[in-house]
Structure formats: structure tokens, C-alpha cells
Amino acid sequence: MRAMVYRGPYRVRVQEKDRPVIEHPNDAIVRVTRAAICGSDLHLYHGMMPDTRVGQTFGHEFVGVVDEVGPSVRNLKPGDRVMVPFNVYCGSCFFCARGLYSNCHNVNPNATAVGGIYGYSHTCGGYDGGQAEYVRVPFADVGPSLIPEWMDEEDAVLLTDALATGYFGAQLGDIVEGDVVAVFGAGPVGLYAAKSAWLMGAGRVIVIDHLDYRLEKAASFAHAETFNFAEYDDIVVQMKKTTDHLGADVVIDAVGAEADGNFLQHVTATKLKLQGGSPIALNWAIDSVRKGGTVSVMGAYGPMFSAVKFGDAMNKGLTLRMNQCPVKRQWPRLFEHIRNGYLKPSDIVTHRIPLEHIAEAYHIFSAKLDGCIKPLIVPTAA
Template identity: 85%
Template sequence: MKAMVYRGPYRVRVEEKDRPRIEHPNDAIVRVTRAAICGSDLHLFHGMMPDTRVGTTFGHEFIGVVDEVGPSVRNVKPGDRVMVPFNVFCGTCYFCAKGLYSNCHNVNPNATAVGGIYGYSHTSGGYDGGQAEYVRVPFADVGPTVIPGWMHEEDALMCTDALPTGYFGAQLGGIHEGDVVVVFGAGPVGLFAAKSAWLMGAGRVIVVDHLSDRLEFAQRFARAETVHFGHVNDVVVHLKKITDDIGADVVIDAVGAEADGNLLQHVTSAKLKLQGGSPIALNWAIDSVRKGGTVAVVGAYGPMFSAVKFGDAMNKGLTLRMNQCPVKRQWPRLFEHIRNGHISPREIITHRIPLDHIAEGYHLFSSKLDGCIKPVVVPAT
């Protein structure tokens, strides 16, 4: 099969790889019909995440058609159109029983925190991802779900990560009716977080970024106020001024680690391959939320020390909530919102790229060229 293959920092290409096979009775093999490039894939692309091995196939957002199933699989069958959450999870452990699918205890021998993630280095279990013609899907009875007949396939694709994660960010914020909500980051997750904040009763939504085209998109798509942090002297002071000198009730960090890393990481990455991420957005969130407010973190941070202003958070009496999104837990409510026309996830897709041209797609997305917000990868099969 054809698959995107990592060959080192800033080097990806399409190669012939062995088609995945059933390795466990509960596996499925899915023929990919749509995949996506996520902002967190850029951490891998830039060589800034630990244990990203040459030969790995990226891609944790994908949908497709079931091609083959193991003998234990009962809930999906060959020919089913399925959407696959980015979490790999067993469905039976202590954490899965609590709906914490992103913290599954049985799918990642390399970490005690995060569970498994498709195509996201061996720190997340070493599972190959969906930027390929075929992908192996473990625990096929609990992860993949048949796409409802009424749902557009690209809406389903956005439901595998970006939309649920944005919605989860707003959910973690515990938004009350009339709350002022600030979202740092106008990428796909930030856009969906801003849109979701309205669904949860926000009275005012403000999106902060430094890319003008994304801020304009946030105004159209999420009906949000916007702040270009490069156009104000101090973004925290500015946010305080426009919130009656009190601060926002809820701030959502949808940025996480800068995908290019900070200076220290660039100096050391060749040896250490570690990225915790400069915590600028998180510290801005702590400073700009009101006392007694809530900071929700759904941006991706790596396993390295980050100088977070924890003392300020403590002294302000803040509630900090965070996690990788347990995608499947969000689906029932999100399906209602999509079916009722409250949100159209595919509206954020700006580019559709053939799998054969995925290297150009990564360059386009990484360099933020041509107004690229969300690129979708289309295999030839």
C-alpha cells in the first residue's frame, strides 16, 4: 500500500509499505477514505517529539471502510463506513469504565499518563496512523463507529479529533450562562472551542491569535470577537481592559506547545528529542482569567519541564482542568448538534490534498500558506 512515511525532521514522503494485517482477534483493517493533518502532527514533522521513529506513518484523524476483521469482532463488519476516534483504548480497564478513554491503562506500555494515539510516536504506543491507504485498528469492537447515514463523510472526519477536542475544551471550562470565554488559538481546535462555547451558554466569546486570516475565519465561523496579539502592547492587559478590568470567566488554551519548539528545544532537540513546549499561551491564560475562574487546557504539551506560573494560579484560586479528549464520549451530543444544524464541522476544511502530494500538504500547513486552516488527505483508493 501507499503510506506517508517519516524520514526525519521536515522530511516526509509517500512510500510503499506492507499492508497492515490482523495481529489480534479483535483487530480490524480499515481502508482509509479520508484523513487529516492535525496541528499536533507538526510537532512530529519538526522532529520535536520523543521517540518519533523513522518509518512511522502519522495521522490520528481518519475515516474509512472496514476491509477485514478479526474473529472476535462483532460490532463492525467488512463494508461498514466507520469513523475512528484518535484514542486507542481497550474499553474495559478502570479508566475506560469511567469514560476516560484517552487514559486507557492497557494500550501504551511507554507511558503512565496518556493512552494510545494513532500515528503519534512510540510515546503514544507506536501505532501507525491513517495517512495511508490502509490502517490497523485495534479493539475494533469499542473504537470505530459506523458513520450515520445522514452524516457527511467530512463531518465524520472532523469528529475523530478536532471537533470533540474543541467541544471538550469548552466542556472542561464549566461555562455558565453569560460567561465571558477567551480562547487562545484560532486553529481548528480553537475554532471549535469557540463555537462550542456558544452552545454551552457563553455570553461573549473572544479568540486570540496572531494570524489575521484565521482571526477573520473565527469571526465568520464562530461569531467571535478577535484579538491579534501582535497588534496590542500586552495581550493580558488588553484582555483585562475589555473585560471590565476583571478578566474572563473561562479561558481555553487551544495552543499548547508551539509546533516549532522554543529556542532551548531547538538547541537540544538533536540530542534529547524532547518538547514540553514554551508555556506562553498557558501563562497568558492564567494571567488573563479572573480570580476564581477556570482555565481549560486541550493544547498538546510534551513530556518536558515547562515553567508554568503555578503560584499565580494558586493565589488567584483558579480551577485548572485538562486532558486529552476522550473522543467517543463526546459523540452522542455532537451528533445531535450536527444533525440539528447547530454546527457544520466540515466548514473549517480549507484544503484537500492527494496522498501522493502529502509532503506539499505538510509544507503548506506548517508554513501557514494559502490561508490553510485544516488540510484533508485523500488516498487514491
Template identity: 85%
Template sequence: MKAMVYRGPYKIRVEEKDIPPIEHPNDAIVRVTRAAICGSDLHLYHGMMPDTRVGMTFGHEFIGVVHEVGSSVQSLKVGDKVMVPFNVYCGSCYFCARGLYSNCHNVNPNATAVGGIYGYSHTSGGYDGGQAEFVRVPFADVGPSIIPDWMDDEDALMCTDALATGYFGAQLADIVEGDTVMVFGAGPVGLFAAKSAWLMGAGRVIVIDHLEYRLEKVRTFAHAETYNFAEYDDIIVHAKRITDGLGADSVIDAVGAEADGSFLQQVTGTKLKLQGGSPVALNWAIDSVRKGGTVSVMGAYGPLFSAVKFGDAMNKGLTLRMNQAPVKRQWPRLFEHIRNGYLKPNDIVTHRIPLEDIAEGYHMFSAKLDGCIKPILIPSAA
């Protein structure tokens, strides 16, 4: 099969790899029909995520057709069209039993916090991802779901991470009817978080970013207020000014430590820009929420030291809520919203790229070229 292969920072290419075999009776092999490049894949691409090994295939957002199933698989059969959450999880451990699928205790021997994630370095279990023509899906009776007949394939693809994560971010923000919600970051997760905030009763939604083409998408897709932080001397002062001097009721960090900076900047948090590899967005969230408010953290942060203003959060009486999204837990409500027309997830897709051109796709997405917001990969076998 053809698969994206990591060869070092900023070095990826498509190579021939063996189609993955069934390794356990509960496995399925899925022929990928659509995959996506996620903003958090850029951390890997830039070489900023520990234990990203040469030869690995990235990709935690994918859908496809079941190609083969293990002898114990009950819920899937060859030929089923499936959507696969980015979480790899067993479904039966202490955490899975409580719906914390992203914290599964049985799928990642290399970490005590996060469970398994497809295509996301060996800190997340070392599972090859779906930016390939075929992918092995463990615990096939637990994670994948058959795509409903009425659902568009690209909408299903967005449900495997970006939409579910943005929706989860709005859930964690504890939105009360009429609340003012502020979102830092206008990438796919920020777009979906802003859209989801309205569904949860927000009375006002504000999105802050520095890329004008993304802010324009916010205005047309999420119908939110937008501010370009590059146009203000102090975005926090402005955030207070537009919220009666109090701050927003809830703030969602949909940026994280985007890997655009040196390792030193990652460690010290000294790069004073939102796109920097530091906790700047999280600190801005802490500063711009009102006292007694809630900060929801959806941005991806690696296991590195960063100088978070925890004392300020404590003294303001903030509630901080965060996790990797337990994707499948969000699906019943998201399916309802999509079927009723409240959400059209694939409206954020801007580029559809053949798998063979994935290197150009990563470069375009990383360098913020051609108005790229969400790129989809199409394997030739699809």
C-alpha cells in the first residue's frame, strides 16, 4: 500500500509499506477512503513531539471501508463503511467504563495520562495512522461506527476529531444560557467550538486569531465576533474592554502549543505570539476570563515544561477543564445536530489533496498558504 512516512522534521513522503495484518482477534483492517491533516499533526511534522519515530505513518482522522476483520469481531463485517474516532481504547477498563475513552488504561504502555491515539508518536501508543491506503484498527467492536446512510462522508470524517473536539471544548466551558464565550484560535477546532457554543446557549461568541482568512471563515461559518490580536497592543486589555471590564464568562483555548518555534521556546514559553510553541494562548485565556469563570483547554500541549499562570487562575477562582476529547461519547448528539441541519461540518474543508501529494499538503497547511483551513487526503484506492 501507499502510506505517508515520517523521515524527520519537515520531511515526509509517500512510500510503499506492507498492508497491516490482523494482530489480534479483535482487530479490523480498514481501507481508507478519506483522511485529514489535523493542526496537531503539525507538532509531529515540525519535530516538536517527543518520540516521533522515523518510519511512522501519521493521521488520526480517517474513515473507510472494512477490508478484513479478526475472528472475534462481532459488530463489523467486510464492506461496512466506518468512521473511526481518533482514540484507541479498550472499552472496559476503569476509565472507559466512565466514558473517559481518551484516558484508556490498557492501550498505551508509554504514558500514564493519555490513552492511545492513531498516528501520534509513541507517547500515544505508537499506532500507525490513517494517512495511508490501509490502517489497522484495534478493538474494532469498540471504537468504529458504521456511517449512517444519510451522512456525507466528509461530515463523518470531521466527526472523528475536529468537530467532536470543538464540541467537547464547548461542553467543558460550562456555558449557561446567555453567557459570553471567547475562543482563542480560529482553526478547525476553534471554528467548531465557536459554532457549538451557540448550540449550548451562548448569548455572545467572540473568536480571536491573527490570520484574517481564518477570521473571515469564523464570520461566515460560526457567525461570531472576531478580533485580530495583531492589531492590538494588548489583546487582554481589549478583551476586557469589550466585556464591560469583567472578562468573558468562559474562554476556550483552541490553540495549544502550536509547534512554531525552537525547543527553547517550547520549554520556556518565551515566544510572545499566539502561534508560538508556548502556553501564551492558555495564559491569555486565564487573563481574559472573568473571576469565577471557566477555562476550557482543547489545544494540544506536549509533555514539556511551560510557565502557566496558575497563581492567577487560583486567585481568580477559575475552573480549569481539559482533556483529549472522548470522541465517540459526542457522536449521538452530533449526529442529531447534523441530521437536523444545525451543523454542516464539511463547510470548513478548503482543500482536497491526493495522498501522493501529501508533502505539499503538509507544507501548505503548515505555512498557512492558499487560505488552507482544513485539508482532506484522498487515497488513490478510494
């Protein structure tokens, strides 16, 4: 098959790779019809995540058609259209039984925190992802779901991570009616978090970024107030000014490891691979929320030892909530919101790029060229 493979920081290519095979009786092989590049894929692309190995195929957002199933699979059959959550999980361990699918205890021998993630370095299990013509899906009776007949596959692919994660970010904020919600980051997850905040009763939604075209999308798609942090000496001071000098009730960090940091942070992250990025966005969130408020962290981080303002969080009495999204748990409500017309996930898609041109797709998305907000990948097998 043809698949994207990682060759080192800023170097990806499409090449021939062995088509995946059934390795366990509960596996399925899915022919990918749509995949996406996620902002967290850029952390891998930029060399920010430890143990990202040459030869791995990225891609944790994908949908497709079941091509083959193992002998134990009961819920799927060849020809089914399926959406696959980015979490690889067993469905039966202590954590899965409590709906913490992203913390599955049985699918990742390399970590005690996160479970398995498709196409996301060997710190997340080493599973190949869906930026390919075919992908192996373990625990096929647990993770994948049939795409509803009424749902477009370009909406479905965004439910496999970006929309579910943005919604989860707003959910973790414990938003109550009338709350002021600030979102750092106007990428796909930030846009969905801002949009979801309204569904949970927010009285005011603010989005902060430094790219005008993304802020314009935040205004039109999420109906949010916007601030370009590059236009202010201190965006935290501006957030205080615009909230009666109190701070927002809820702040969502939808940026993660690639926020602008200092020289030491970038050397230890990108050069020495000692930590998974910069804590700038997280510190802005801690400083911008009011005392007694809630910070929800959706941005992807690797291991970090750099200076997170934990003392400030403690002294302000903040609630910090975070996790990788347990995707499938969000689907029932999101299905209803989409079916009722409150959400149209594919409204943020700006580019549809053939798999053969995925190196250019990564370059466009990484360099923020051509107004790129969310690129979808179309495999040749589709």
C-alpha cells in the first residue's frame, strides 16, 4: 500500500509499505477514505515528541470502510463504513470500565499514563496511523462505530479527534450559565472548544491567537470575541482588563507544546528531546483565569520539566482539569448536536489534499500557508 512515513523532523514522504494484516482475532483492517492532519501531528513533524521513530505512519483522525475482520469480531463486517476514535483501548480494564478510554491499561507498554494512540510515537504504543491506504484497527469490537447513514464522512472524520477533543475541553471547564470562557488557540480544537462553550451555557466566549485568518474563523464559526496576542505587550493584562480585572471564569488551553517559548525551552525540546515543548500557553491560562476558576488543558504536551506556574495555580485556588479525550464517550451528544444543526464540523476544513502530496500538506499546515485551518487527506485507494 501507499502510506506516509516519517523520516525525521520536517521530513515526511509517501512510499510503499506492507499492507497491514490481521495480527489478533479481534483486529480489523480498514481501507481509509478520509484522514486528517491534526495540530498535534505537527508536534511529531517538528521533532517535539520523544521516541518518534523513522518509518512510522502518522494519523490518528481517519474514517473508512472495513476491508477484513478477524475471527472474533462480531460488531463489524466487510463493507461497513466506520469512524475510528484516536484512542486504542481494550474496553474492559479498570480505566475503560470507567469511561477513561484514553487511559487504557492494556494497550501501551511504554507508558503508565496515556493509553494507545494511532500514529503517535512509541510513547503512545507505536501503532501505525491512518495517513495511509489501509490501517490495522485493534479491538475492533470496541473502538470503531458505524458512521450514521445521515452523516457525511468529512463530518465523521472530525469526530475522531478534533471536535470530540474541543467539546471535551469545554466539558472539563465545568461551564455554568453566564460564564466568561477564554480559549487560547484558534486551531481546530480551539475553534470547536469555543463553539462548544456556547452549547454549555457560556455568556461570553473569547479566543486568543496571533494569526488573523484563524481569528476571523473564530469570529464567524464560533461567534467569539477575538484578540491577537501579538498586538499587546502582555495578553494576560489585556484579558484582565476585558474581564473587569477579575479574569475569565474558565480558560481552555488548546495550544499545547508548540507555544512560543524561551531559548532554553526550545533547545531542550527540539534539540535534546528532553521535554515535550514550551509551557507558555499553559502559564497564560493560569494567569488569565480568575481566582477560584478552572483551567482546562487540551493542548498536547510531552514530558516537561520547564517552569509551569504551579505555585500561582495553587495560591489562586484553581481547578486544573486535563486528559486525552475519551473520544467515543462524546459521540452520542455530538451526534445529536450535528443532526439538529447546531454543529457542522466540516465547516472548518480548508484543504483536501491527495495522500501522494502529504509532504506538501504538512508544509502548508505547519507554515500556516494559504489560510490553512484544517487539511483533510484523501488516500488514492478511496
